[in-house]
Amino acid sequence: MIPLAGLPQVVSIQDLSAAREVMEGMAVSAPGVSIMEKKALFRVVRLKGLDVRAANILKQEMLSRGGEVAISRDVYELRRGREAECLVMGTVSQFERLLPKLKDQPFGLRPVGEAMAAALTHYDQSQVVCHECLGESVRPVVMGVINVTPDSFSDGGDYLETDAAVKRAWEMAEEGAGIIDIGAESTRPWSAAIDSDQELARLLPVLRNLGPDFSVPISVDTSKARVAAAALEAGAGMVNDITAMRGDPEMAAVVRDAGCPVILVHMKETPATMQDEPVYENVVEEVYEFLAERLSWAVDQGIPEANLMVDPGIGFGKTIEHNLQLLRQLRGLRCLGRPVVLGASRKAFLGRLLGLAEPKKRVAGTLVTTVLAAMQAVDVVRVHDVKENVQAAVLTRALFPPESTFNL
Numbered sequence: 001m002i003p004l005a006g007l008p009q010v011v012s013i014q015d016l017s018a019a020r021e022v023m024e025g026m027a028v029s030a031p032g033v034s035i036m037e038k039k040a041l042f043r044v045v046r047l048k049g050l051d052v053r054a055a056n057i058l059k060q061e062m063l064s065r066g067g068e069v070a071i072s073r074d075v076y077e078l079r080r081g082r083e084a085e086c087l088v089m090g091t092v093s094q095f096e097r098l099l100p101k102l103k104d105q106p107f108g109l110r111p112v113g114e115a116m117a118a119a120l121t122h123y124d125q126s127q128v129v130c131h132e133c134l135g136e137s138v139r140p141v142v143m144g145v146i147n148v149t150p151d152s153f154s155d156g157g158d159y160l161e162t163d164a165a166v167k168r169a170w171e172m173a174e175e176g177a178g179i180i181d182i183g184a185e186s187t188r189p190w191s192a193a194i195d196s197d198q199e200l201a202r203l204l205p206v207l208r209n210l211g212p213d214f215s216v217p218i219s220v221d222t223s224k225a226r227v228a229a230a231a232l233e234a235g236a237g238m239v240n241d242i243t244a245m246r247g248d249p250e251m252a253a254v255v256r257d258a259g260c261p262v263i264l265v266h267m268k269e270t271p272a273t274m275q276d277e278p279v280y281e282n283v284v285e286e287v288y289e290f291l292a293e294r295l296s297w298a299v300d301q302g303i304p305e306a307n308l309m310v311d312p313g314i315g316f317g318k319t320i321e322h323n324l325q326l327l328r329q330l331r332g333l334r335c336l337g338r339p340v341v342l343g344a345s346r347k348a349f350l351g352r353l354l355g356l357a358e359p360k361k362r363v364a365g366t367l368v369t370t371v372l373a374a375m376q377a378v379d380v381v382r383v384h385d386v387k388e389n390v391q392a393a394v395l396t397r398a399l400f401p402p403e404s405t406f407n408l
Contacts, residue, residue: 220239310339311341
């Protein structure tokens, strides 16, 4: 059947600006738009670790506002001492009416309501407050990757010589990179660690040759506090730590004292073991919980929230399916309230899916992940092929401006 009567069409409304645009185009009155715009947006929030009594109250409160809450069986049976999970579903308007009510409820619902309010706010923000290295840059910022190593999975040996690395950094800056990420130790699967002396011997000449005339912010890709400190002194302004500051007990102090941003990356095990049959019950939940815990820990160490960024660690202890699940749910990481970084460039899962053994031939696959990242409000994409990814990001932003990011 061709649906002609009334010309019914499902409208894609992803945020308040889109809702307003549709209603204003229909000549809905301004007061009507103001009343109804938040009824056009639907949100689903998952909660864990609730007292079963709190979960039961939450369900009743949301039902009374026209929403719904899916709850685990323990809630119906009121098994005290057990923890419940909830899936809270409703329009933005229904959530706005629910959350103030939770402030007066027992069994820990006040902090739950406050946390939900924060997560919903972060989720819908087009840009989070962060360190000046990102500032007001249009998202996603493209971070160019330079590996000053002989054995990195994609460009190992290409930039081991200082002159080659410096030349590539300037090229990336001209191509539109907003950050340059320089690493001197390979962290490819099954790679062996090197000592800090060797890492610094590769890294410092590049930083010193770039010098103060190089205006693009430089990130140092390292998990060693000594290397980070020396790199920051030599001109780097950010640390990208694949261990999320678990690899070196001194790293938090280095970052805190320097007042610089740090990227906290999720990685299972170590590079030498991370791809030995990684297993998760729910990779999206486990990565989210890990990053939330590391953010809290970092704040406890005295690092300002504004200096913290998160990366789900694509390829760091994940199967192809784990990586795909994380890519589908990137926007959910924004609930943490911190800039999200995605590093999927030329990774092995792209090669396996596309039948491309040579990493440098995986540009098209990388571009798809950059488009997906831009559509899900990711703040930084870490890539090897800067020019192509800058173009992909520009076109995606034109289609889906930051204030109307597509919600997959």
